[in-house]
Amino acid sequence: MTSAADDHRPDPDPDPASGYGDPAALEALAEESAEDLYENAPCGYLSTLPDGRIIKINATLLGWLGHRREDVVGRKRFADLLTVGGRLYHETHFAPLLRMQKEVRAIALELRTAGGGRLPVLVNSVVRTDPAGKPLLIRSTVFDARDRRSYEKELLRARHEAERERRRLARVTATLQRTLLPPALEPVPGLDVAALYRIASPDEVGGDFYDLFPRADGAWALFLGDVRGKGAEAAVVTSLARYTLRSGTVYDPDPAAVLRHLNAVLTAENEDREPYFLTIIMGTLVPDTDRGGFRLTLAGGGHPPALLLRADGTAHLLETPGGQLLGVVPDADMAETTVHLAPGDSLLLYTDGLTEARIHGTGQRYGDEALLDFAARLAPATAQEVVAAVRRLLDGFGPGLDDDTAVLAIGVPASPRDGVRHPPRPGGSATR
Template sequence: MCRTDQTSEPGGEHDAHATDAVFTSLLEDSAEELYEQAPCGYLSTLMDGTIAKINATLLHWLGLERAQVVGRMRFTDLLTVGGKLYHETHFAPLLQMKGEVSGIALDIKAAAGRMPALVTSKVKESQDGEPLLIRTTVFDARDRRAYEAELLRGRQAAEEARRQAEADRERLQEALAVLQQSLLPSALPAIPGLEAASYYHTASPDLLGGDFYDLFPLGTDRWAFFLGDVCGKGPQAAAVTSLTRYTLRAAALHDPDPATVLTTLNKVLHERYTSGDARYCTAIFGTLEPGDDHVSVHLASGGHPSALIQRTDGTADYLPTPGGMLIGVMPQAEFAATCTRLRPGDTLLLYTDGLTEARTGPGRELYGEEALHAFTTAQPPAGPQALITALTGLLAGFGDGLDDDTALLALGMPVPLPFSVPAPVSET
């Protein structure tokens, strides 16, 4: 019969004896030894705070001998000035009211200097409910304090970075505003017998817009104007805007025919951007020739919303320019040309699609050309500046529904003031 040796089998009596030996060695540690060598500080004080018992861990932190502490010092003697003040004003009153206070931060006078600690105290009572002593546990909070300090430094660094970013953003917005203004006329020129007004709304101070307009002389008693919108935003759009403005001005001085001017611009943009990122724009270009009782207007449009005329009789009509193509897309483009006359009190309004594509109402619907026509008709025919002022208020009312830049240019012939004869001066 074969005999099994249990001491050689895993899990047998040999392993069991080894396990028992480990537990036996652990149980040899007395409760007093565990108290003395605990990873936190322990002490017991009388109700007046006199220290009656203290473990070796806390004594080591304090750099003191037991004989120096027990019966000779109070708990508050272990605290820094700030810790003692907080103990007297907050910790002790809470302990007296509740009989227990947990996890309060106090600084103790350690051998290595001020030591942050988390302190928990509990009052031990007799069977009759009389307070006998106070048991206190002290946890080393230096690692936590270091973490909190590092966290505070991180927060301060983040706040400084945020302030710096805000300052950089403000400087960027100022630079963008200056650059945006450089793409627009600083002021419209004064034209005898004509009134002109303009307005530019910037949808975002962080992005350069692509809307543009201008009014400039072509010679004696002849003026040119244009308004348009370059696709996109940012530096690339600004570069196209600058190129477009100067091309229109230069082309108009060579041949002011509106369709010819737009044809020249189309050729320049197409050749400049045909091999890279395609860039294009919409634009209206026109000329003004003041007469005795009217202003002749000749204009052409390339893919741009139709101009609107507010008449002196209170009506308003779009000046249709159908068939005009986007400028810069195709090597050859057709542009729609038309002409009209402005009588005294009439106003010609040019605008970019930021106005008509604004979102309004609960359904966030497009404002549209019909609504613009109705709004213009409802305004009294008081000239370009009055119409621009009314439209500025309209734009402000759109709020966040106006998410695109908008340019407005109004040109008109003012109503002549009635002739008045001075009152005769009486002779005495």
């Protein structure tokens, strides 16, 4: 049983051999000489006169530099310890700043060792003054920055490497993007055609695509689609879709049948990899010899409706209701609609990057209704005028355009006797 007095007895020495439990030993450690602390500190200490002449330096800094004390104290100035570049920085920045502020911190300099090497350091300096404010002494603390410099160089190297990789990726992305689009639209007899592709991010391959090409029977086929997703895999799907559509028109002139064939290809491919889906609208243009202009048949698979700008100044949405996203189910429905394009009429196909862009200053989506009103104000217009107006619209979104956008416009030129007004008038009416 212990007594109350036992609670006040000193703790036993945990390691008698160390002597740390001995109060006398602890007191001796606490009274370590200030001179020894100065000389063997984990950093360099330096004292100079206002003119820079060194009057005191500790052993730590002498060891880093490889100098003897008698060769430095009273013989060298602080600037003499610096490299050529360090001396220049000292004279133009360090010394003037110290004179004005009486104190500087974390200034990066390079010291020159006795062997001719370089020692990167960080220097803190403070000016000691007399009661009248006259400088008496400059005290400096010097920290070895070799590890920090190595880290900074490695960080800079990694940053440069990342920038080179970003530029390389941008070149690859741009090259790959160009391969997914026709280099230039083929001229179509009796039609005015124009297209635009706006990339939201130069570092990613988008999934928007379009094409316009002749068929063997004298008609023309066109399509515009949007793969859900970005990157190399989306580019593979884009390329697969584009060439499947082109080859499909050789065997079947019906746009809906071609889209069903593409859907079968995509669903089969999606069974063996991460699924990729796409929306698309495809059409066939056949010259109308009886009425002039063209007969247009459109088939849609989950894609935003095309916009028809009539010669009379009205604008309409060409809905393909019921068309389903491609690549989801094997038996997806494809909806069709047929319309006559008369002289002065124009058609606009677009991907949803246009309608889903955010209006600058409000953050609101642009939307289908706004696009329909835009078309109504524009009509009548040629395909070139439509695309130019869309380009200005996209420019106005600024950073609000966060998805790639593709547009394809076709128009039937109006002859002077048709009485169609160009350029477009400011008014117009829109119908769904």
